[in-house]
Amino acid sequence: MAETSRRNKRRLRRPMSQINVVPFIDVMLVLLIIFMITAPMLQQGVEVDLPEAEAEALEAEQRAGEPIVLTVTAAGAMSLNQGPLVNEPLAGPQMIEIVQDLLAAQPGTQTFVRGDRHVDYGRVMDAMVALQRAGAGRVGLLTEPPPRDAN
Template identity: 70%
Template structure:
């Protein structure tokens, strides 16, 4: 009995944290974020026209550029601001772009127009952005297939 009493007194409690449940939770969160991240980055689906053009250099100091999208049905959306990927009218587009310019002067602005949308809608979006104070507006296209 004395031997058992001495053994019980010599045992120290374990002070280690079991990290297996934490690893399980982290792996589940990682999978969830990997699945949802591409869905969040996609905006409005647009069939861009193809063009033989050089890619523009992106100004890293300005952060993410503002992209105005004109969808096939003529709806105009923005990738930034208070109404991300929501349809906007001309006045709302102008107000939001002016607000973004006041926060980040010199931000790059691009227009993505669906190849099947009326050309006048794309021009209207460009003019609206320019009247909001943007000096230069770029157009986004898909790279053209190389000629064979």
């Protein structure tokens, strides 16, 4: 009986050589779930269904800075991709003022209109006229290429 108690004491004094990975896996799964939940919330921008057109893509001009893109949603709301109110609905005069400030800071910046395919043509024209009033010399329209046939 004395020998069994000595064996038990020896077992108790040995260092544990196994690593318990279950808590590590638990933490990793919790982090994975957090990232899976928050990733869709990080999408920025305004959802617009662009029209399709069979046109050649324009070469990006070698200018520093991001182009100014005015988005017109299907509901007719306008928003900019730059400035103090990024992707926020803007009224005409407010939008013109912001574009003027952006063009004054970086003259010659490219300007584009992203109009939803379901918005009235007149609303897209209003956006283009507003950009030209703000000082944009040339205004382009953004489209998506048509789907390719799988022949």
